[in-house]
Amino acid sequence: xxxxxxxxxxxxxxxxxxxxxxxxxxxxxxxxxxxxxxxxxxxxxxxxxxxxxxxxxxxxxxxxxxxxxxxxxxxxxxxxxxxxxxxxxxxxxxxxxxxxxxxxxxxxxxxxxx
Amino acid sequence: xxxxxxxxxxxxxxxxxxxxxxxxxxxxxxxxxxxxxxxxxxxxxxxxxxxxxxxxxxxxxxxxxxxxxxxxxxxxxxxxxxxxxxxxxxxxxxxxxxxxxxxxxxxxxxxxxxx
Numbered sequence: 251x252x253x254x255x256x257x258x259x260x261x262x263x264x265x266x267x268x269x270x271x272x273x274x275x276x277x278x279x280x281x282x283x284x285x286x287x288x289x290x291x292x293x294x295x296x297x298x299x300x301x302x303x304x305x306x307x308x309x310x311x312x313x314x315x316x317x318x319x320x321x322x323x324x325x326x327x328x329x330x331x332x333x334x335x336x337x338x339x340x341x342x343x344x345x346x347x348x349x350x351x352x353x354x355x356x357x358x359x360x361x362x363x364x
Numbered sequence: 365x366x367x368x369x370x371x372x373x374x375x376x377x378x379x380x381x382x383x384x385x386x387x388x389x390x391x392x393x394x395x396x397x398x399x400x401x402x403x404x405x406x407x408x409x410x411x412x413x414x415x416x417x418x419x420x421x422x423x424x425x426x427x428x429x430x431x432x433x434x435x436x437x438x439x440x441x442x443x444x445x446x447x448x449x450x451x452x453x454x455x456x457x458x459x460x461x462x463x464x465x466x467x468x469x470x471x472x473x474x475x476x477x478x479x
Contacts, residue, residue: 283465292368292455292469294411300463308466338407344465352399353465355409 252276256341256356263331264364271326271359273341282324283308283353284316286337293340299324331363338354366391368458370470377446378478384431385441387456387474397464398432398439403453403472412454414464415439446477 254275263269275282280301285293285308295308299318313335315327324343326350328335342353368389377383389398400412415432417425422430427444443450456470 257451259383272374279464285467290471292457292471293467295466295471298463298466309468311468332416340407350462350464352397352411352414358407361403 254341254354254356256339256359258296258359259357260360261362263328263361265332267314267331268327269331269361270328271361272340273325273356274323274325275341275343275354277343277354278321279343279345279351279354280321281285281343282318283342283344284314284324284326284341285342286310287340287358288337291343296326296339321351331361333363335361336363337361366393366458366460366468368456368468368470370456370473372373372473373471374474374476376476376478377443379446379448381446382442382444383446383475385443385454385456385475387439387441387470389437389439389456389458389468391437391458391460393460395462397459398430399457399459399464399467400428400430400439400441401455401457402450403455404449404451409455413441443475448477448479451475451477 283298284296299314302321341356344353398415402410431440453472457467
């Protein structure tokens with residue numbers, strides 16, 4: 251099993267450009283999450299999807315949009331990138347119908363906005 | 365507001381010795397989970413240990429154990445027989461809303477294990 255797969259692993263954007271970070275999980279998890287990690291800080295929740303067809307804001311949602319494409323895939327979109335969005339982004343998934351599991355994380359995407 | 369505080373930005377320990385990382389949290393929820401995650405230089409987030417708040421018994425996983433003091437809202441991690449591979453950032457985290465993936469993280473403790 252691959253677990254949680256994020257693409258790309260690295261990206262450099264110019265201010266104002268848009269991009270979509272992709273995430274897929276093969277563990278049949280119901281819930282998926284996007285976090286960002288800034289230097290000297292722990293991860294902070296951007297958006298989450300408790301189940302297919304639902305999305306909710308986390309702690310730091312401004313400047314982002316998400317799409318739960320199907321049960322496996324959860325994408326994060328930056329419509330107009332800003333230098334403040336330079337960060338490492340993590341996707342995670344958790345929980346099946348019968349089991350409230352811990353979160354499993356992807357390997358992260360390092361995004362630099364110049 | 366729910367918060368997680370790690371008061372030790374950096375710690376070091378000699379190989380084979382024991383080290384304890386501190387964590388306190390604040391919440392009004394009665395049912396929640398607490399976690400310690402390890403982040404090595406590869407930046408992969410690895411679950412070290414998990415504690416369910418309703419369980420009084422402290423969780424253990426091989427060389428890793430926790431001291432969970434619910435009334436004091438304290439959740440420390442003890443690493444015994446430290447190994448060079450334990451060198452990493454360690455994050456304490458708290459889950460809310462019934463899901464183990466809705467996490468609030470502390471700022472982390474950078475642990476260095478010295479030979």
